[in-house]
Amino acid sequence: MTLRRIAVVTGTRADYGLLYWLIHDLHQAADFELQLVVTGMHLMPRFGRTVEMIERDGFPIAATVDLALESDAPHAVARAIGTGTAGFADAFARLAPDLVVILGDRFEALAAATAAYAQRRPIAHLHGGELTEGALDDGFRHAITKLSALHFTAAQPYRRRVIQMGEPPERVFNVGAPGLEHLVRTPLLARAELERALDFPLGETAFLVTFHPATLDEGDPADQCRELLAALDAFAQAQIVITLPNADPGGQAIIALLEDYARRHPQRCRLFAALGQQHYLSLLRCVHAVVGNSSSGLIEAPSAGCATVNVGKRQRGRLRAASVIDCAPRRADIEAALRRALDPGFRAGLARVRNPYGDGAVAGRILAVLRQVEFRALLHKPFYDVEVTAHA
Structure with a gap:
């Protein structure tokens, strides 16, 4: 039997966590x-050199592509896309994959998609059709969709949107969000075990904070982060676990603020470059709210029974469960949203929340599709026209 070679690209701790069970x-x-x-x-x-985490998980690494990202300035990110495209071109030429799997919407994912497409390597894209109107990721995601030949979306409205972009319906599959698979298959830690692993007590009230720069927001991400940290000061009784933002424009200024905050509050705040999926999702089961603007607050947190305080515009346009509380990136608004997240009446409804992103049985659905598809046939992709009603 001839094995079909599947190249899976991972560039961040976040997308690796989402891809873990498919990789496995x-x-x-x-x-x-x-x-x-x-x-x-x-x-x-x-950012914690999380390649070592992948190695500890026992997965063989076929290639590494260094983006030579010198800073988080926009021109440095643009140069990194070019460097990454060249690096992925070399990697794919050597590996000769039959299919390239790419998740999401980051600039390194666009570089990988460009290199694969130019070499006639068919692409399977996960998490297409979504909107994050406050970030450059929105454009990257839609560009990757058009370079891709096979699509696995996280919800039915996203499947419809990918088809609206001209992708043939028979190549677009709604499988649900892969990150939810951890909540089904990954053994999570009990609270006491988690506190020992983190060497940090969670106390009576705890928040999990991740704040990324909203790269299309007109506001200064550092100023927005200051507003968030000021709102957290109103909850002096709360223990706070913070994870670092992505390597996006404006991220270094946020990291400096978070590091300073953690230094000034050593008893009630702990900062981690990377928690890993087991610790992160175990925290979702234990904390009172996820705070910030990470997609995990919209996708994974509802299935963990955790409230989300979603700050600012970064996730604007994404589906959200009733457990998500949206607020402006201002101290008073964030503080009010946190108080609502702690309200006993609001918390009583968390166990009944329906997650729009599916049931977590994703990897098996994707593999079932891959086993039925002739990869070479994917290179010829017709444009699927849909009837559009124009509005004046």
């Missing part, structure tokens, strides 16, 4: 050869 099942499958390509923040010491 591809690695275990008798009819596929996993080619794991590691890039981006995984290779950067200031």
Whole structure:
């Protein structure tokens, strides 16, 4: 039997967590050869060099692509896309994958998609069709959709949107959000065990904070972060776990503010470059709210029974469960949203929240599709026209 080679690209701790069970099942499958390509923040010491986490998980790494990202300035990110495209071109030429799997909407994902498309390597894209109107990621995601030949969306409205973009319906599959699979398959830690692992007590009230720069927001991300930290000061009784933002424009200024905040509150605040999926999702089960603007607050937190305080415009346009509280990036608004998240009446309804992103049984659905598809046939992609009603 000839194994079909599947290259899976991962560039951040976040997308690796979302891809973990798909990577695991591809690695275990008798009819596929996993080619794991590691890039981006995984290779950067200031973000925890999480390539070592992948190695500890036991997955063989077929290639690494260094983006040579010198800073988080826009011109440096643009240059990193070019460097990444060249690096992925070399990696794909050597590995000769039959299919390239790319998740999401980051600039390194666009670089990988560009290199694969130019080499006639068909692309399977996860998490297409979504909107994050406050970030450059929105454009990156839609561009990757048009370079891709196979699509696995996280919800039915997103499937419809990918089809609206001209993708043939028979190539677009609603499988749900892959990140939810951890809540089904990953053994999570009990509170006491988690506190020992983190060496940090969670106390009676705890928040999990992740704040990324909203790269299309007109506001200064550092000023917005200051407003968030000022709102947290109103909850002096709360223990706070903070994870670092992505390597996006404006991220370094946010990191400096978070590091300073953690230094000034050593008893009630702990900062982590990367928690890993088991610790992160275990925290979702224990904290009172996820605070910030990470997609995990909209996708994973509702299934964990955790409230979300979603700050600012970064996730504007995404589906959200009733457990998500949106607020402006101002101290008073964030503080009010946190008080609502702590309200006993609001908390009583968290267990009944329906997550619009599915049930977490994702990797098996994707592999079932891959086993039915002739990859070479994917290179010829017709444009699917839909009837559009114009509005004046």
